[in-house]
Amino acid sequence: MSVHPRVVHMRRESITALPLYYSGHLHKKQTKDKTFKKFFTELRGSTLFFYKNDQEDTYIEKLDLNQVKSMEKSSTHLTLSLDTDEVKLKMDNDVTGEEWRGFILTVVNHEIPSQLKLLPGQMLKLQEFLNQERRKNCPQPRPPLPPRPPFLQLGEGSSSTDQELPECFYGVNRQEAVQMLQANPENGDIIIRPSTVGNDYALTLRQMTPSGPAIKNFKVTSTDSGLVIKLDTAVTVPSLHAVLEYFMEKTEHRLKPYVVSTYDTHLEPSSFDPKDTSVSSSSTKNVPKAQVAPLQRAKTEEEVQPPPLDQDRVYMIPDDATPENPTVKPATLNDELRHAVKQRRQAIYDAAEGEEQSRYERHISDRQTPSSSVQWINKTQ
Known part of the structure; x- marks a missing residue:
């Protein structure tokens, strides 16, 4: 294709x-x-x-x-x-x-x-x-830069190089930079590092090609007018940030600066099972028992009274209860259910006993009555 x-x-x-x-x-x-x-x-x-x-x-x-x-x-x-x-x-x-x-x-x-x-x-x-x-x-001379505002001015003991280092700058050599890019491609593709020559720098990048990933190294030279990227046609930029931006623009931002994240991005499920009973008893802490008996507190009159009876579980006094018949008392739901179950069980037993009795009587009558074949023999005789 x-x-x-x-x-x-x-x-x-x-x-x-x-x-x-x-x-x-x-x-x-x-x-x-x-x-x-x-x-x-x-x-x-x-x-x-x-x-x-x-x-x-x-x-x-x-x-x-x-x-x-x-x-x-x-x-x-x-x-x-x-x-x-x-x-x-x-x-x-x-x-x-x-x-x-x-x-x-x-x-x-x-x-x-x-x-x-x-x-x-x-x-x-x-x-x-x-x-x-x-x-x-023959590039045109750059216009002078405006004065730096007070809040951006460097303090004592600090240099402009320390203030302007990009986040992908690492103090490593070429071999170490190549190992970082090959071992962790997910962190990025561009590393800026110091060169072995004077105050120059170098840029190492990892780029995908039809034959696979390729490592390339570029030299960045420090001059009085800025930093010069050594390409087929030299490019002059003002800072290391501009060097990084130049390579990102030329690769259409397909390459990213190499940055090591200090935060975790993956959560592993816990391997501890709270239902696991194989944990040795030695790992559990022995909690000492209290040596002092608990303080006995006197109960008040409200606490001594029995709890109120649940109205949902109580039958009211039936209609046939009269002052002349004071023996009629309220019955609980459990007593009524127990009585009904007892009556139902008794009815089932009585029905079963009656059926067994009728079956026995039919069996006795069949044994006393001669069969039809015997009756036919008697008639022929």
Whole structure:
């Protein structure tokens, strides 16, 4: 399944972090090669990035045009001489070849060639490219900063470096930073650390690539004008916070600073079972018994009186109770139920006894009365 060109472009931009000026197919041949190899090539800044095809987002090789010492050109060929090698570039046709020559010559000579057979729109595009490169290589001086407010002024004995360290700054070396990123990827992807050279710094990050996670290290040099990030095109920023922000913006905030949380985020269920009786008795505390008898308190007259009778559980005096018959007394619900159950049980016993008696009588009568077969024999005789 092919990847959308916009997605490929965004991935390449996040990896190279350089503006794209021109792209197309080029054939490249170095001294060690016997034949030309075809690549999809992008001119980003002053560097040529060579990809296997237009669907790949990770470049295979790159060529910095600022390292070119001399150059020879023809209709469809360019020969670039470097310090240690010679690179030959071949274009597919004269139209694309003229545009490639225009961009490459402009980067190498820092000016637009006078003899170019390009359309006005192509020349305007080339002029915009040259102006952008000049502004990038010769940045405008920054305006002076406003005075620092009193509540932000540093106290005695403190330095600006201590006040401006980002939260992902750790005093570790390269190996330790790599181990931290690999062991705990959930904490973040970027670590800023001190460099082994003078007052410089270094940045170690963990980035996902098509072949898996990759660790990259970048050098940050301290200068009088600020901190310089050593990339293909150097970038100057005012502080370490700006260094962190630069890398986060170039990766579209897919990378996060490495921060170790001091709070727990996972709760394990308790392994103690209150119903477990296997706990040894030695672990329980022996509570000593009281040696003094409790104080006996005299009961008051209200406490001596019996509790009031529950009115819901008492029958009222029946209607047949009269002053002439004082023996009729209230009966509780339990007594009435007990009497009713006794009468019901007696009725069941009487019914069962009567049925048993009738069954016995029928059995006796059957034994005394001769059967039908005997009666028939007697009649035949």
